[in-house]
Amino acid sequence: MNVLKSMPLSGKLGALLVMFWVFIAVFGPWLAPHSGSEIVAYDVFEPIGGDYVLGTDYIGRDVFSRILDGTRFTIFIPLLAAALACSAGTLIALFSAVSGPRTDEVISRFMDALISIPSKIFSLVMIAAFGSSVPLLLTITAISYMPGSFRIARALAVNVANMDFVTVARTRGESRLYLAIKEILPNILHPMLADFGLRFVFVVLLLSSLSFLGLGVQPPEADLGSLVRENISGLAEGAPAVIIPAIAIATITIAVNLLIDSLRGGATYAARGK
């Protein structure tokens, strides 16, 4: 609670929005007045404020319910993917930092090769090869964002690995595992958490754009990106069915960014205060 209090206004706003979206993601399906896939009205692209809170979509389904239902994909897939990417990246980076220069070189060059593949092209190729499914989307996004996480973690870990306290542990004859997990990891955890937040945002955007292309989450399920795509024909008449999901994606990403920025600012302030 103290963390929240000491945050700047933008951070509080971010935290509030993030909490709101996580709440929706968890409880959305239960809160929805209708089933997401049920066709409830004959009129398509109804405006806000009619019988349905956020109008209806291109075949007359309740937009409000569909958003409540779809948010969990937009939140949880990226959350899991970012967690996978960051933990894998960090662990490989730690191993690289405590290993000799040759191992480090091999791992780093491999990651460079991986990072040079554009994430969107990579996803398109993978989806073309294996067909879209939630586990595949998870794997793809985790793989494409892992090298970036590795680079940051390695840069931090190499700095810490050169500190005297690591040398002391080395002279004690400690194993590499101990050096990595006990000596180095606690000192790079904070910046890696900030990195995790950023990567989450990237994955949300990648996943939404894949869904927009029709290659993400497949019908009858729909994440926010798919909602934007399937209702794109309503754009001309300004239908809430296409605008609201777009706004939802925007607020999620902005909220997470605001939150991270304020956390990072707080962390450096604490370090300075010491």
Next chain:
Amino acid sequence: MTAHVSVEKLRVEAGPQGQAKTIVHDVSFTLKRGEVLALIGESGSGKTTIALSLLGYARPGCRISGGAVHVGEDNMAAMNAAQLAGVRGRKVAYVAQSAAAAFNPSRRIMEQVIESALMHGVMSRSQAEAKAIDLFKQLSLPSPQTIGRRYPHEVSGGQLQRLMAAMALICEPELIIFDEPTTALDVTTQVDVLKAFKDVVKAYNTTAVYVSHDLAVVAQIADQILVLQNGRMMEKNPTPTILNHAEHAYTRQLLSAVQDSDSYKDNEPGEVVIDIANIDAGYGKISRDGKPEIPILSDISMRVRRGQTVGIIGESGSGKSTFARVIAGLLPAANGTMLLNNKELTPAIVDRSKTECQQIQMVFQNADTALNPAHKVGDILGRPLTFFHGLKGAARKQRVAELLELVKLPADLADRKCGALSGGQKQRINLARALAAEPSVILCDEVTSALDTVVAAAILELLGELQAKLNIAIVFISHDISTVKSLCDEIMVLYKGKTVQYTSGKQFAIGPYEPYTELLLNSVPTLDPTWLDSRQSRA
């Protein structure tokens, strides 16, 4: 003659408004034109804060909350940012501790030296460059005509410090502030730099404030000394009075910490713990005759006995820290033999057994980086206990408490992280961690150089007591000759990776000395204010 610089009831606060902590309490002093005042005290005594307030500057989070700072006609404490910008560099100038950090590495020196003159528009570029070359000559820099064309990394540390003084003096300021300008330098370099500062301050009749923690250095250059402790003035008197008739107890404590004692140590020699013969070490490929491509150490031999201390003296770059790393196995020796308790010791740490690792423990210079900030004190001390002796749970806790008591720290520190501890406390924990392994030899690499004099003296005393109690061997690496002299049974002087002299402490107290040892000994400032001048006449 009226006062040129006067500070009245200066008060500086740190922290947010309302819950601010006062870090400088009502400090007042006056200086006549051309006088040199030294601010002396330990870290945290507020000496740099006071010096910076003369520039009208307070570090982020601090503010000047009361009093007046007059330099000539101007009240620096009451000026706004634009007015201050007009005065700084022109009327008041600053020489920082680390010139290496203060120079921009990507610009040529001349550009940076004359920058403030051009900015204030006091002279044209060609005038400024001519002036700079004059200053280079006065500061006895080599090849003054061309040195300005070099980049900062192309000159030595001592030269860079003098170039920084040239930068400060380019506009002929009325007041110049030296903030520990020689602390980072080797003794032999420090002498030249001090000499250059003293001459130049005299030549321009500049008022100067010299911040330092070293009384002996200050004695050479200052007319008056102001002693500070915890942001309060303890004593302010002319230099001879401070040195000979110090009024305040704290001043006397500082004095006694620097006083050179003629005592030497001569412990009963025990059995040989470490026997090192003809070590070569360095970096790069090792040739067929066992010499590394970039040699750091060549042909070093040393023997350390139980209960004895061997001191290794050398300036930066002499290879003294490398030697400790070679013994610890972090940098495998290319050549030569090492015996630990009469058994052959492999050069690389990865080939050593756990017991061998346990026998040799290293204590690093900087406790800030040697202790993991993420761990609690109890875990830092407990890890070697578990690792080497398999202690767990209550037994481990018990032993941690014993170790803390051994280094004279309260047992409840075990639950704290080391970020909040003082420098002296951290260094004690650093030492306790080495002792936790129950080693037969401890390698101390500059363990006191990051500490204040009084704190350092306490650590050294502790080290002596522990040695007597635990009968361990110590290799004590330092650049500080007087410390080594009073602490060590045997002394080795290193220069460029070679042994210059290796004698017993007893012999070292009387001589004779090798020429380089002689030079080192003569470069250490004494409390005698005429020391620097007498050296000058000899040179």
